[in-house]
Amino acid sequence: MALTADKRVRVGILGCSDIACRKFIPALRGCGGAVLKGVASRAAASLAGETYAVLGYEELLAHEEIELVYLSLPNHLHEEWTVRALQSGKHVICEKPLGLSAASVERMLRCAGERGVLLYENLMYLHHPQHAAVKGLIDAGRIGRIRSLRSVFAFPFPAAGNFRLDPERGGGAFHDLARYPLSTALHCLQGDSYRFRGFALDRSGLNVAMHGTALTSAGEVFTFSIAFGQQYESYYEIIGELGKIRVDRAYTTPADLANLIRVTCGERDTSFTVPACDHFRLMIEHVCAVVRNGGDFGEMHQRTRRLARLADQMEKGCRHEEDRQ
Incomplete structure (x- = not known):
């Protein structure tokens, strides 16, 4: 209203x-x-x-x-x-x-x-109801105990002159993209702590890709891949003991797209359609409601703090190598 x-x-x-x-x-x-x-x-x-x-x-x-x-x-x-x-x-x-x-x-x-x-x-994408629907399927035990999460977000290089190509201005794939797989992990997984291993590929000081794995304290395997300079990919898969859930266009869902959540249990595949919506608008409405109605700033700040600490751990856990062009 x-x-x-x-x-x-x-x-x-x-x-x-x-x-x-x-x-x-x-x-x-x-x-x-x-x-x-x-x-x-x-x-x-x-x-x-x-x-x-x-x-x-x-x-x-x-x-x-x-x-x-x-x-x-x-x-x-x-x-x-x-x-x-x-x-x-x-x-x-x-x-x-x-x-x-x-x-x-x-x-x-x-x-x-x-x-x-x-x-x-x-983190506007998390306000799309498709991610709450995924969490509901997990909490209902639809795919059993979670064993792993695979998250991928990559696209072609930004245009020349874009600040994201300048390491002195905070550019690079890690700063631009890491929040997506990390916030997906915090949304879906149970573990409180993570141990990261992986590779960060750099070109002349600019991080262009980061690929790796983390093991959570709950025994879940979190695999991530973020990159500039490749074919567009934007999806995550959650694999459980009884099945798996996949969401395509997960991080850049167009406002006019009724997206699909695919659930595979054994040989049975089921798809759920999530009505189209603008996750930016939902994010703005949420923040404004918290501001106007006096929500819990402290809880929201703590989630932000945890994500930032996890990003530091991810970056430190990946070995930097020069990317071969």
């Missing part, structure tokens, strides 16, 4: 990246609980049809009407501008990765806790 205008969370955008223009802003238009009030970006003039104030970065953070900041600057600027936003009393949605290390994330979370505001790393 749409909120009245004075109840909507007032949003400001800091940095109009490609994902902000293609995904976040269109999703924001469809949210009854949020309204765009200001944009700070050189690309702001390209947002035709929007009504908002065009501001500088500091002006946006000082804007009294703005309550929530969506930050999609290049990765190496996330900590600086997230902390500035938090210190200004704003709630923050920051694009992945929130920080380039667990220590960076911890500094930001400490600031958010001191200011009593929400800091949310944008």
Whole structure:
């Protein structure tokens, strides 16, 4: 149900990246609980049809009407501008990765806790109901005890000039993609701790791929593959003692796609269709509801903290090798 205008969370955008223009802003238009009030970006003039104030970065953070900041600057600027936003009393949605290390994330979370505001790393894909449906199948014992998880996310190289190709700006496959398989593992697996082994392939200091395995404290095997410079893949499979579950287009499910969850038990295959939805819009609505209704920021912050620590462990567990072109 749409909120009245004075109840909507007032949003400001800091940095109009490609994902902000293609995904976040269109999703924001469809949210009854949020309204765009200001944009700070050189690309702001390209947002035709929007009504908002065009501001500088500091002006946006000082804007009294703005309550929530969506930050999609290049990765190496996330900590600086997230902390500035938090210190200004704003709630923050920051694009992945929130920080380039667990220590960076911890500094930001400490600031958010001191200011009593929400800091949310944008794991938008998990808001798609297909992942709750998968968890429901697991919890119902449909495939028995979980033995392993395989998660893959890879695509061709970004266009020349994209910050994701610049290690000095926090680029690389690890920073860009690792949150997807790791958050899938935290969503689906039971183990509390992980031991990682694998290989990280680099080109002139830029990580272009990471492939490896982790064993959890529950005896589950977690296999991951993330990469730039290859055919698009985006799926995960959960294998149990009685069957397996597979989700394709898992991390980039189009808003107009009714996706399939495939369940195989022995020789029997079953497919479930999940209605199309915009996981960006669902993410924005969730965050705005937490902000407006006073949800548990501490619990959300702890999940963010755990994911950042797991990312550090993943990176340290993979041996770096020069990729042969």
